Amino acid sequence: MKEDKADHLFASFGAILAILFLAFVGLIVVALFSNSQPFYIPFIFVLAGAMIIAVILSNIQSIARQRFFPLAIKISLGLFVLTAVGYHIHRAYDQHLIVSEQDVNVDDYLPFADHTKVVTLDKPSTYTLSAQDQLPVLDGATALYPLYSAFVRAVYPANDYKPNDKKSSVRMTGTGQAYKQLIHHRVDMIFAAAPSKEQEKLAQAKGLKLNMQPIGREAFVFFVHKNNPVHNLTSAQIKQIYTGEITNWQQVGGNNDPIRAFQRPEDSGSQAMLRRWMGDQSPMTPIVDDVASGMGGIMEQTADYRNYKNAIGYSFHYFATQMHANADIRLLAVDGVYPDEASIRNESYPIITPFYAITASDRTAKDSTDTANPNIQPFLNWILSKQGQQLVRKTGYFPI
Structure with missing residues (x-):
């Protein structure tokens, strides 16, 4: 009996070592090859911790003999799988909404x-x-x-x-x-x-x-999701959005939704244009993404525009309407003037x-x-x- 118990403890110790080794290998793989480190690094730690706890509990007879124990193990593993699947579904949806220069085939x-x-x-x-x-x-x-x-x-x-x-x-x-x-x-x-x-x-x-x-x-234009009920903003309102003074679409006649005001990287032409147009007013801190960097690190970079129903972004007219036309975005009129060919040519559109x-x-x-x-x-x-x-x-x- 004692030998069986010792064997079981020895097997459990071996299982814990195997879990730790696999978790270590998983962390190395994620650090070197994955761009989903912010999700998978804590996921691996939690999964490994849960598996180690399950191994330890299996040595406590009063718990291991309970009928619910094997079912609890299966349900827990199922939840981890569903979490990973749900993450990738959400990530795929989020990536689908991105409007980026990287999508252009030069x-x-x-x-x-x-x-x-x-x-x-x-x-x-x-x-x-x-x-x-x-x-x-x-x-x-x-x-x-x-x-x-x-x-x-x-x-x-x-x-x-x-x-x-x-x-x-x-x-x-x-x-x-x-x-x-x-x-x-x-x-x-x-x-x-x-x-x-x-x-x-x-x-x-x-x-x-x-x-x-x-x-x-060229015209500097602002755009939103095609279903956004706001069709026109004043120059002052746009500047207040990008300084963080206006934070909800309801404040400018839209739905009661928080505004997601996307920006561009600091060295881009469109970001330089935004800063010149805003004059002495500084844009608020941009929305960022956590991305993988060298040697398994994580760094922040300015997030690409994602066409959420409460988003707003900006670019130049040619890129937004021809080079990377997107039927799901709609250009905004600024100060009551829509940026079309006529208004840009005669410069009635205010941001030329x-x-x-x-x-x-x-x-x-x-x-x-x-x-x-x-x-x-x-x-x-x-x-x-x-x-x-x-x-x-x-x-x-x-x-x-």
């Missing part, structure tokens, strides 16, 4: 691809570069890639310009990275919205000035902004044309010409 806008979506000129370009010329190395914002890809198709020699290739003459790294590439002399020209204060400071620290040439106009072709030069340079590549200024002159502005219009932007 390969659709490769300048010389067979089925490219980039627009073309009505006539051959009056300015071209050959393979023997020193091609200006380009980079820029995701939303402007279709435009400067059209410039490349008209002017550059045909080639496979891969946007994610560091050796390509035509790249697309997004606004934040594009400014860094320009400031560190890795590219000659970028296409983007105006820089943030941090990007300006970075250029100044490198002894550079950013030469900002407007090449087109230029976008730029940007170069960097030494602050001691006499003028912005003092650059190492002799083809930058002629290329920029062509962009400002009738043909270049035709591509601005045909792409979906508004000429200057």
